[in-house]
Amino acid sequence: MGSTGVPVVVGLDNGGTSNNATVLTVEGRFLVDGLVEIPSEVRTGPEAAIEALGRAFEGVLALTGVPRDLVRAVGLDTPGPASADGVISARGSTNFSQPAWRGYDVRGALERRLGLPVVYLNDGNAAALYAHHTYFGTDAMRRSSVAAIVGTGLGGGVVEAGRVIAGAAGMAGELGHVHLPLAGLLAPGQPEPTCACGFAGDAESVASLTAIERNLLPYWLTRFPGHPLAAEEPARAAKLVRAYGERGDELAREIFRQQAAAIGRLFTVAANFTDPHAYFVGGGVVEAAPEFRDWFLATVREHTVLREEQAAVATFALVPERDMAGARGVAIAALEALRGAPAPEPLVGG
Structure with a gap:
């Protein structure tokens, strides 16, 4: 299942109960066909939730046989509202109801935990992006x-x-x-x-x-x-x-x-x-x-x-593929950021 030396990005979909993870090669091929879930721990608080995301990252790499040094970027989505930089709204949200989450920089915290660039979208944006690219090709x-x-x-x-x-x-x-x-x-x-x-x-x-x-x-x-x-x-x-x-x-x-x-x-x-x-x-x-x-x-x-x-x-x-749309969409966003080119080309291969 591994990528045979091809660089990848990892998509992490954070939810109220579970994290789902996927891996996308820079050539536009997903290496995961289904859900790869673990508990998200968001109700335990930010520190536990970041550690759970770290475990999801490590777990999907182990599953796909991709060495960590081939990962070029990580995509993260969470429920919103949140800023474009991944700071949870100061008013909180339905899924992040604890006071410790208000104004919390979830993207920055994960970036420090993984030591890799992290691109953020809220979960609705991630699913929307995946639907768009899947439908229009x-x-x-x-x-x-x-x-x-x-x-x-x-x-x-x-x-x-x-x-x-x-x-x-x-x-x-x-x-x-x-x-x-x-x-x-x-x-x-x-x-x-x-x-x-x-x-x-x-x-x-x-x-x-x-x-x-x-x-x-x-x-x-x-x-x-x-x-x-x-x-x-x-x-x-x-x-x-x-x-x-x-x-x-x-x-x-x-x-x-x-x-x-x-x-x-x-x-x-x-x-x-x-x-x-x-x-x-x-x-x-x-x-x-x-x-x-x-x-x-x-x-x-x-x-x-x-x-x-x-x-x-x-x-x-x-x-x-609703259950996988978030992780796949934010992986596409990470690949888009990695490519960094405005040239209009499909982001997901067949």
């Missing part, structure tokens, strides 16, 4: 896209000419915290949804697992008295909603219809700012049975308002 550097990644929160990314738009503070593409028009989105008597970031009525307050637990499921259970999910603990009930949705359960479909409509409204906003070639949807909500994920994507499309000219050229698609 050799045309990736001449196309643009927007991605919404539904997980514990709502991540996302904006890609222009094959590269992630970071913004002045590194927080461009934080699509989850874009405020949405709620008129017609909420059902009669449904309370205004709130987000863990402190906002009310942003996209994440509707389209995320946290939103199901905090905002959507409590309301819809009042409309479906006697539903089996009412007997479950709230966090567990929220995780079970998708399985009910796959079976066509009416309550679950109402929840996911609201989530899809919210993403459609988000994409409508994006269409008027970036006018992308593609709109990608990823995350656990679409890692589901084909009928359900096709229905969800079609509902997103139905609620995305495009001009006739835009609709003629835009496409809607799912983020491929």
Whole structure:
């Protein structure tokens, strides 16, 4: 499985529970075909989390048989919000809730731990970049896209000419915290949804697992008295909603219809700012049975308002290989930084 002397970059995807790692050669070939996971230790605090990332790095090199001296750079992604330099927001985030994480330089800490250059993206940007390059292939550097990644929160990314738009503070593409028009989105008597970031009525307050637990499921259970999910603990009930949705359960479909409509409204906003070639949807909500994920994507499309000219050229698609998209996307970013050339060429080979 080794790279036979070819230099590589390593991609590390840091999540709330697990780290996933991958290896990408400078020729554009991934040496890992599946998940390579270990616990992320983020709830134990920054020091333990950095050590866990170090173990993930060492473990994937051992698995692939790549000597450490062939590694030229490392890509790291974490949940956001965070700056372009990998400093976690001073307000914290859904996954980094402990005070010690606020304003923590996770990229710099990992760079010191590994002694290698570390390139940072938030996890939504990383998945967006991977979706873009996988979907467009050799045309990736001449196309643009927007991605919404539904997980514990709502991540996302904006890609222009094959590269992630970071913004002045590194927080461009934080699509989850874009405020949405709620008129017609909420059902009669449904309370205004709130987000863990402190906002009310942003996209994440509707389209995320946290939103199901905090905002959507409590309301819809009042409309479906006697539903089996009412007997479950709230966090567990929220995780079970998708399985009910796959079976066509009416309550679950109402929840996911609201989530899809919210993403459609988000994409409508994006269409008027970036006018992308593609709109990608990823995350656990679409890692589901084909009928359900096709229905969800079609509902997103139905609620995305495009001009006739835009609709003629835009496409809607799912983020491929969701569980590996973060690590692979940030490996692409590390390779892009390593190449350092503006020449438009595909970053991932066949």
